[in-house]
Amino acid sequence: MAEMINELLSIRYPIIQGGMAWVATWELASAVSNAGGLGIIGVGGADVQWVEQQIRQMKAHTDQPFGVNLMLMNPQADEIADLLVRERIPVITTGAGNPGKYITHWKENGTKVIPVIASVAMARMMERAGADAVVAEGTESGGHIGQATTMTLVPQVVDAVQIPVIAAGGIADARGFAAALMLGAAGVQMGTRFVVARESIVHEAYKERVIKAKDIDSEVTGRSTGHPIRVLRNQMTREYLRMEQNGASLEQLEQLTLGALRKAVVDGDVVQGSVMAGQIAGLIHGCDTCEEIISEIITGARKLLEQRFCLGENAIGNTCSDRFANA
Amino acid sequence: MFEKVQKIIAEQLGIEAAAVQPESKFKEDLNADSLDLFEMVMAMEEAFDVEIPSEDLENLATVQDVMDYIKNKGVEE
Numbered sequence: 001m002a003e004m005i006n007e008l009l010s011i012r013y014p015i016i017q018g019g020m021a022w023v024a025t026w027e028l029a030s031a032v033s034n035a036g037g038l039g040i041i042g043v044g045g046a047d048v049q050w051v052e053q054q055i056r057q058m059k060a061h062t063d064q065p066f067g068v069n070l071m072l073m074n075p076q077a078d079e080i081a082d083l084l085v086r087e088r089i090p091v092i093t094t095g096a097g098n099p100g101k102y103i104t105h106w107k108e109n110g111t112k113v114i115p116v117i118a119s120v121a122m123a124r125m126m127e128r129a130g131a132d133a134v135v136a137e138g139t140e141s142g143g144h145i146g147q148a149t150t151m152t153l154v155p156q157v158v159d160a161v162q163i164p165v166i167a168a169g170g171i172a173d174a175r176g177f178a179a180a181l182m183l184g185a186a187g188v189q190m191g192t193r194f195v196v197a198r199e200s201i202v203h204e205a206y207k208e209r210v211i212k213a214k215d216i217d218s219e220v221t222g223r224s225t226g227h228p229i230r231v232l233r234n235q236m237t238r239e240y241l242r243m244e245q246n247g248a249s250l251e252q253l254e255q256l257t258l259g260a261l262r263k264a265v266v267d268g269d270v271v272q273g274s275v276m277a278g279q280i281a282g283l284i285h286g287c288d289t290c291e292e293i294i295s296e297i298i299t300g301a302r303k304l305l306e307q308r309f310c311l312g313e314n315a316i317g318n319t320c321s322d323r324f325a326n327a
Numbered sequence: 328m329f330e331k332v333q334k335i336i337a338e339q340l341g342i343e344a345a346a347v348q349p350e351s352k353f354k355e356d357l358n359a360d361s362l363d364l365f366e367m368v369m370a371m372e373e374a375f376d377v378e379i380p381s382e383d384l385e386n387l388a389t390v391q392d393v394m395d396y397i398k399n400k401g402v403e404e
Contacts (some may be wrong), residue, residue, distance in 0.1 A: 097361060121365040125381045146362060192386025226360045 002164040005038075005133060005187035009112060010065055010090055013186030015177070016135075017290075018196045019069020019093055019145060020276070021045065022204050022265040024194075026054050027321070030061035031290040036136065039094060039290075040067040044261075047077045055087050065090040067114075072097030085109060093135060096144050096227075098122075101313055109175035112270075116168070118146025120160045127161045134161065135189050138169030142192055142230050142278040145169075145220070151183070152266045172280040174300025178308070182300075192278040193237030197288045201256035203268030206275060213281035219255070225250055232275040276279060328402070332394055335374055339367045349391040367393075375402045 006014040015037040018031060021044020029039030039062070041054045051068070058066055069081055073096045081102045084092055093114045106113050107130055115126045116135040123134045136157040138150025146153075150169040158165045164186035168315040171180055180188045194200060198205045200307050209232060219233045221240045231237055240256055257274060262275025288296070300325055330348065337344040340357055353359040359367070362385070368379050371393065377400040379387075387393050 096383055098365075098381050101385060103382075119365060121369045122362060124369065125365055128378075131383045154348045226354075226358075 002133075002162060002186050005164050005166055007165055008133060008186075009038055011038050013199075013294055013296045014166075015294055016067070016187065016188050016189045018168065018191030019043070019067070019071075019095065020191050020195065021071060022261055023191075023200060024069065025201055026057040026061060028194060028290070029066055030058055030198045031197065031201065032194065032294075033062040033064040033066045035289075035291040035294045036071065037290070037294050038065060038067055038091060040069050040091070041318075042071075042082060043074060044071050045074055048076050048083055048124075051080050051083060054235050055083075055089070061257055067091030067093055069093045069095060069116075069151050070099070072099060076159065078259075081105070084111070087298040094143065098125075099199075099286060100125070100129045105262075110227065110290070114166070117205070120153075120156050122159045122198050124167075127163050128234050129206050131163060133164040133166060133186065134170050134272075135166045136185075137189070138167075139230075140170030140279040140300075141168060142195075142218070142276040142281075145228055145230050147221045150180075153182040154180065154185055164225060170278060170316075171282045172278075174297045177297050180302045193284055193293055194290065195277065196284060196287050197293060199289050202265045205262050205268035205270050206273075207287060209275050210277050210281050213277060213283060213284075215279070215282035218277060218279055225253060229274070230276065230278065233283065234275060235271045236274060328394055328397070331374065332371070332390060332397075335370045335388065336367060339363065339370055347390060349389070349394065350389055351390045354388070363369075371397065375400075377402060 004014050012055050013036045017032040017039050019040040021042050023144045024040055024042030029041050032039035043051055068084055072094055088109050089111055091112045095116045103113050114130040115131050116137050117123045118137055126134055138153050139145045139147055140150055152165055154167045154283050166189050167180035167185035167189045168189035171188045171190050177188050180197050196210050213232055213255035216231050218229050218230050220228045221237055222228050247282045260274035265271045266277045333344050334345045336347045337390055340359055351357055375397050
């Protein structure tokens with residue numbers, strides 16, 4: 001069995017924070033790293049200078065390992081990729097594409113490279129290209145998504161590769177964490193839960209919208225464009241889906257979403273903005289600090305795994321007491 | 328070689344073989360997304376016993392590109 005990611009990444013707990021564009025700034029990421037998880041700066045569509053400043057702040061606010069997520073459709077992806085080498089970033093995760101051409105270069109300084117993948121074939125290719133682990137991200141996630149669910153994707157990827165697999169999509173509490181371990185994951189990545197963390201700088205209106213969200217409040221826009229995105233339903237998504245159904249052009253659709261994430265995260269416009277969140281948003285009821293979130297999950301999982309172990313033993317015909325008597 | 332490549336691509340994408348022509352562009356003409364490309368490359372590797380590293384994927388835009396790539400790897404069928 002592959003090692004757990006806390007060992008691989010030299011962090012206390014096998015929990016990493018998703019590299020969400022606009023949301024995952026040094027404020028959130030340093031809080032996650034200081035709480036024993038792995039905080040990640042989300043590059044999104046930002047430029048090199050922004051990334052450089054974020055890394056400087058990050059290094060000033062934590063002495064723990066941290067990561068940077070490079071969104072591969074970023075127009076300055078090549079320059080940012082070089083910056084990450086110069087800055088000797090401990091962990092690099094990638095999204096929205098194929099990081100194959102960067103992996104060897106990144107690994108020269110001992111950086112751990114962890115692509116986010118959405119299929120078995122992609123996981124295999126990334127392992128072969130030298131990835132240290134993969135994040136298998138189910139369609140339950142917020143933002144850019146693939147087709148397979150976390151429940152189906154994670155065990156299939158675990159069977160297909162030797163490197164550790166980090167489960168993402170639909171995980172926000174101790175139950176999700178424990179379930180991911182049962183599927184064979186070596187750790188979890190969470191996004192939505194950290195969006196509403198106290199240290200996260202997203203607008204209060206955005207956090208409130210996520211906390212109020214119910215189980216079926218998210219919608220997928222852009223299926224027709226080949227870049228599906230999960231967001232909470234609002235006026236923008238209704239308009240988008242209507243236009244998409246009526247065969248609007250890519251340009252028209254892009255016009256609608258241009259700057260929409262910034263509008264929601266920074267300006268707090270949850271009506272016209274793009275309020276990205278995963279399907280698990282309905283489970284999240286309040287704002288906690290990153291430390292509270294991580295310790296709730298770890299202590300909760302410890303209890304759950306013991307309880308469930310006994311229940312499981314009973315279900316398959318052994319009893320817990322038999323087991324301990326035989327031990 | 329074209330027939331074999333055509334058959335693999337059509338199977339992977341679930342489309343008519345006739346729709347797959349040498350000049351077909353994967354993204355624009357065949358509506359393949361990035362995950363489809365990974366599946367297709369894995370199938371090509373198996374069928375032609377070659378290795379196509381992920382960093383080369385971005386150079387494979389058309390069916391012809393794939394055939395040229397495989398030929399350059401010394402496959403002659």
